[in-house]
Amino acid sequence: MALITYREAIKQALDEEIQRDENVCIMGEEVAQYNGAYKVTEGLWEKHGDKRVIDTPISEAAFSGLAIGASMLGVRPVIEMMFMSFSYVAIDQLFNNASFCRYMSGGLMNVPIVVRGPANGGTNVGATHSHTPENMVANHPGLKVVCPSNAYDAKGLMKAAIRDNDPVFVMENTLLYGEKWEVPEEEYIVELGVANILKEGTDMTIISHGRCAMLSLQAAKTLEEKHGISVEVVDLRSIRPLDEETILNSVKKTGRALLVEENKPYCGVDAQISHIIQLKAFDYLDGPIHRVSAIDAPQIYAKPLEDWQIPNEERIITGALKCLS
Amino acid sequence: MATPKKKSASTTKKATAKITDFAAAPINKSLSKEEKIDLYRTIIGIRRFEERSLRAYNQGKIGGFLHLYIGQEAVASGIVSLMEENDHIITAYRDHGHALAVGMSMNECMAEMFGKHTGCSKGKGGSMHFFAPDKNYWGGHGIVAGQTPLGAGLAFALKYKGLKGCAIAFLGDGAVNQGSFMETLNLVSLWGIPVVFVIENNGYSMGTSLKRSSAKENLAHRADGFDMAWEVCNGHDVFEVREVANRAMKRAREEHKPFLLEIQTYRYRGHSVADANHEKYRTKEEIEEYKRTKDPVNVIKQQLLDDGTLTEALAKKIDQEKKDEAEASAKFAEESPYAPRSEIQTDVYWEVDNDTDNKLKGTYFFND
Numbered sequence: 001m002a003l004i005t006y007r008e009a010i011k012q013a014l015d016e017e018i019q020r021d022e023n024v025c026i027m028g029e030e031v032a033q034y035n036g037a038y039k040v041t042e043g044l045w046e047k048h049g050d051k052r053v054i055d056t057p058i059s060e061a062a063f064s065g066l067a068i069g070a071s072m073l074g075v076r077p078v079i080e081m082m083f084m085s086f087s088y089v090a091i092d093q094l095f096n097n098a099s100f101c102r103y104m105s106g107g108l109m110n111v112p113i114v115v116r117g118p119a120n121g122g123t124n125v126g127a128t129h130s131h132t133p134e135n136m137v138a139n140h141p142g143l144k145v146v147c148p149s150n151a152y153d154a155k156g157l158m159k160a161a162i163r164d165n166d167p168v169f170v171m172e173n174t175l176l177y178g179e180k181w182e183v184p185e186e187e188y189i190v191e192l193g194v195a196n197i198l199k200e201g202t203d204m205t206i207i208s209h210g211r212c213a214m215l216s217l218q219a220a221k222t223l224e225e226k227h228g229i230s231v232e233v234v235d236l237r238s239i240r241p242l243d244e245e246t247i248l249n250s251v252k253k254t255g256r257a258l259l260v261e262e263n264k265p266y267c268g269v270d271a272q273i274s275h276i277i278q279l280k281a282f283d284y285l286d287g288p289i290h291r292v293s294a295i296d297a298p299q300i301y302a303k304p305l306e307d308w309q310i311p312n313e314e315r316i317i318t319g320a321l322k323c324l325s
Numbered sequence: 326m327a328t329p330k331k332k333s334a335s336t337t338k339k340a341t342a343k344i345t346d347f348a349a350a351p352i353n354k355s356l357s358k359e360e361k362i363d364l365y366r367t368i369i370g371i372r373r374f375e376e377r378s379l380r381a382y383n384q385g386k387i388g389g390f391l392h393l394y395i396g397q398e399a400v401a402s403g404i405v406s407l408m409e410e411n412d413h414i415i416t417a418y419r420d421h422g423h424a425l426a427v428g429m430s431m432n433e434c435m436a437e438m439f440g441k442h443t444g445c446s447k448g449k450g451g452s453m454h455f456f457a458p459d460k461n462y463w464g465g466h467g468i469v470a471g472q473t474p475l476g477a478g479l480a481f482a483l484k485y486k487g488l489k490g491c492a493i494a495f496l497g498d499g500a501v502n503q504g505s506f507m508e509t510l511n512l513v514s515l516w517g518i519p520v521v522f523v524i525e526n527n528g529y530s531m532g533t534s535l536k537r538s539s540a541k542e543n544l545a546h547r548a549d550g551f552d553m554a555w556e557v558c559n560g561h562d563v564f565e566v567r568e569v570a571n572r573a574m575k576r577a578r579e580e581h582k583p584f585l586l587e588i589q590t591y592r593y594r595g596h597s598v599a600d601a602n603h604e605k606y607r608t609k610e611e612i613e614e615y616k617r618t619k620d621p622v623n624v625i626k627q628q629l630l631d632d633g634t635l636t637e638a639l640a641k642k643i644d645q646e647k648k649d650e651a652e653a654s655a656k657f658a659e660e661s662p663y664a665p666r667s668e669i670q671t672d673v674y675w676e677v678d679n680d681t682d683n684k685l686k687g688t689y690f691f692n693d
């Protein structure tokens with residue numbers, strides 16, 4: 001095991017996949033010569049050259065569509081959105097073309113691309129740069145989406161995404177890039193559609209994804225120490241496909257569910273999770289399902305207010321106590 | 326930096342008499358002494374304000390991004406000085422210069438960057454999102470080129486309402502490669518919309534030089550493809566900016582014709598303050614050379630000293646006033662409160678904010 005950053009883990013995944021498969025290439029703004037706006041691709045251009053690591057103009061719609069087209073002939077592009085927020089100018093390519101080409105051709109083609117980049121708030125940059133669109137992606141059958149919460153998952157999910165034959169969005173997080181976790185030296189994959197139980201518990205289940213899963217884990221420890229509550233924490237890892245079994249087994253065991261995500265609440269990922277739980281584990285519930293999401297407004301700029309707007313440990317603990325009462 | 330090329334499309338050729346002494350052009354000659362001093366005041370004010378904001382950023386008082394306009398001041402100052410009653414402007418995230426030029430106060434701008442309730446957007450927008458509709462300034466936009474169709478819309482509204490005016494939409498040299506901008510160029514030419522697009526070509530989009538981002542280095546030339554007039558000029562001399570922009574704006578106002586103006590300029594700092602390695606993609610010499618020969622503050626100061634408008638003593642006094650004003654704005658920002666948490670959910674919907682008699686139907690917000 002090596003202690004490496006989330007950023008380094010993603011870079012390793014990209015590096016290894018570029019070496020494994022000559023069809024894998026990386027494209028995006030500043031990914032090559034500048035080493036990436038967040039240095040995720042640092043050194044890759046120097047190592048692999050112009051053909052494999054490609055700087056683009058600020059033309060997300062064009063390079064997204066180009067990646068989709070290239071994938072039809074067997075290239076496997078990984079495109080970086082400097083911020084996932086910027087994918088919004090490419091939504092037609094991503095939500096119409098990447099997602100539906102296979103369907104509309106009656107299965108004659110597939111689109112093996114990866115769309116990756118940070119999708120998070122909490123960085124004091126205002127509403128246009130703080131989107132968490134995993135719910136929007138998941139709302140488009142044909143697309144897949146994962147939200148790694150730690151370095152181990154980031155590397156394993158990235159490799160799985162690149163090898164996947166469908167379009168996969170990998171939602172990263174700028175606040176995690178510098179955080180470190182243990183990652184094995186030998187090769188591994190984290191399959192899509194498999195959730196991870198971060199912590200076992202018996203009184204209630206917190207279901208979360210992305211950085212919020214880490215905050216939930218922290219909150220769970222505090223709840224245990226300060227309130228004597230045993231909390232199980234499920235990290236979804238993959239939003240679509242979704243590991244329903246792990247969710248349901250945990251809720252059936254604890255009888256209570258708190259759903260935590262950085263999405264805005266309306267039509268957020270957790271709205272769907274909540275539906276699944278009430279439909280398939282209704283009789284096991286000892287109380288209503290609760291949610292902690294971003295406060296329902298565009299992302300505010302002011303730092304102390306934004307830190308309150310997105311879920312934080314204090315808000316998760318309050319939510320958990322309500323859920324138990 | 327590409328060397329400035331002066332070229333013009335056939336559509337504008339006649340209007341472009343070759344002028345080298347821009348201060349002598351009628352639009353500049355008609356300026357009173359006080360107006361010229363005001364131009365200097367604006368330019369140096371932007372410089373001093375941003376230098377102070379940089380210090381605040383480095384002290385951790387300002388977070389997020391800080392895109393400094395230092396080096397480009399004469400562009401916004403020159404163009405804003407030409408604005409008439411019904412003219413409107415809009416720009417991208419490098420928006421402090423335009424804000425101060427239209428007359429926003431240093432206090433409200435600095436406080437916004439500090440995220441304070443006294444900021445121009447109550448701390449909701451930040452550095453990239455300054456707005457002052459009362460001064461015909463429509464932002465401050467964070468998504469590259471996202472403001473360009475909005476600029477077209479401002480101009481459309483002017484024409485629609487029968488007002489004589491134009492809209493000016495600023496964008497960067499990297500922004501020209503967004504689809505929305507190219508779609509907009511066609512639309513405004515097709516419909517005869519009185520908008521002037523000003524490409525502030527500072528040679529770089531983040532770490533990418535113009536050469537590496539655009540297939541053809543002359544960006545304004547793209548207008549030809551849409552049968553639209555265009556011109557390229559320098560941005561360090563405020564009088565040149567005024568002379569060229571004036572023609573474009575006049576034409577837009579009077580003939581309802583769009584214009585694509587490319588202004589060669591330069592940013593001294595990194596793309597944002599976080600871009601600490603900007604000397605990796607350009608040389609120190611390149612930056613120093615521009616500062617030495619084309620610094621917009623020095624250029625106007627020298628011109629006004631030469632023509633007797635300014636004295637060294639007056640120049641120094643104005644400079645000191647602007648430094649003091651910037652310093653005071655930092656103090657104001659520091660001492661201002663943040664908005665209360667309840668403000669997170671205001672200003673989302675007009676109807677909700679104005680629902681004084683509780684008549685609205687339906688649920689608007691969805692937290693547990």
Ligand SMILES: Cc1ncc(C[n+]2csc(CCOP(=O)(O)OP(=O)(O)O)c2C)c(N)n1
Pocket residue numbers: 029058060082086089419467468469496497498499500501527529530531596
């Ligand atoms: C659609 C979109 N893509 C990427 C970005 C990130 N970004 C912000 S500014 C910028 C460079 C823009 O350069 P340019 O248009 O030349 O303007 P300048 O910064 O030089 O003023 C990039 C890539 C963004 N804000 N929006």
Ligand SMILES: [Mg+2]
Pocket residue numbers: 497498499525526527528529530531
């Ligand atoms: Mg630029």
